[in-house]
Amino acid sequence: MLHVTPTITLEDREVEEQFVRASGPGGQNVNKVSTAVQLRLDLGASSLPDYVKARVRELFANRVTNDDVLVIDAREHRTQGQNREAARARLIGLLQAAAHRPKRRRASKPTASSRERRLVGKVKRAAVKAGRRREKPDGGE
Numbered sequence: 001m002l003h004v005t006p007t008i009t010l011e012d013r014e015v016e017e018q019f020v021r022a023s024g025p026g027g028q029n030v031n032k033v034s035t036a037v038q039l040r041l042d043l044g045a046s047s048l049p050d051y052v053k054a055r056v057r058e059l060f061a062n063r064v065t066n067d068d069v070l071v072i073d074a075r076e077h078r079t080q081g082q083n084r085e086a087a088r089a090r091l092i093g094l095l096q097a098a099a100h101r102p103k104r105r106r107a108s109k110p111t112a113s114s115r116e117r118r119l120v121g122k123v124k125r126a127a128v129k130a131g132r133r134r135e136k137p138d139g140g141e
Contacts, residue, residue, distance in 0.1 A: 002015070002088065002092055002095075008048065008049065008052065008099055010041075010046065010047065010095070011047065014041060014042070014046050014047065015039055016039070016040040016041075016042075017037065017038075017039055017040075017084070018037070018038045018039075018040065019034040019035070019038075020034050020036045020037075020038055021033075021034050021035075021036065022034075022035045022036035022075040022083070033080070035075070035077070035080045035083055036073065036074065036075035036083055037073070037075070037080065037083040037084045037086075037087040038072070038073050038087075039072040039074075039087045039088070040070070040071055040072075041069065041070040041072075041091065042067075042068065042069050043056060043057065043064065043068045043069065043070055044068045048095070051101070052098050052099050055099070056094065056095070056098040059097065059098055060094055060098070063094075070091075070094075072087050072090050072091050072094070073087070074086040074090065
């Protein structure tokens with residue numbers, strides 16, 4: 001059982017684990033042993049709350065397949081066990097990030113003094129630009 005947050009847990013049977021051959025360091029061992037781990041979580045069939053599923057699809061769209069499956073690949077270590085732990089830790093991290101609801105932004109009104117500063121700045125800028133204008137020869141602007 002994977003504990004995502006104190007209130008959200010994920011059953012081991014919901015996560016499909018597959019071991020594949022890895023590239024990278026390991027010498028001859030890489031060619032013989034399947035040490036890379038691929039975790040697959042079917043979002044549609046999982047017991048995660050709907051808001052978490054929606055956030056996973058939104059935040060990690062590049063890791064979700066067309067079949068609505070979240071795929072995590074771990075191949076940075078030389079042993080299967082270490083890659084398995086790394087993949088599970090990454091899965092928990094992604095789900096925790098998705099479970100965290102961002103604060104809603106509340107629209108605020110500018111203060112009276114900030115509005116005043118803005119208008120004073122506009123007047124000053126207009127005066128600077130007006131000073132750059134050339135006067136017309138007939139005496140008018």
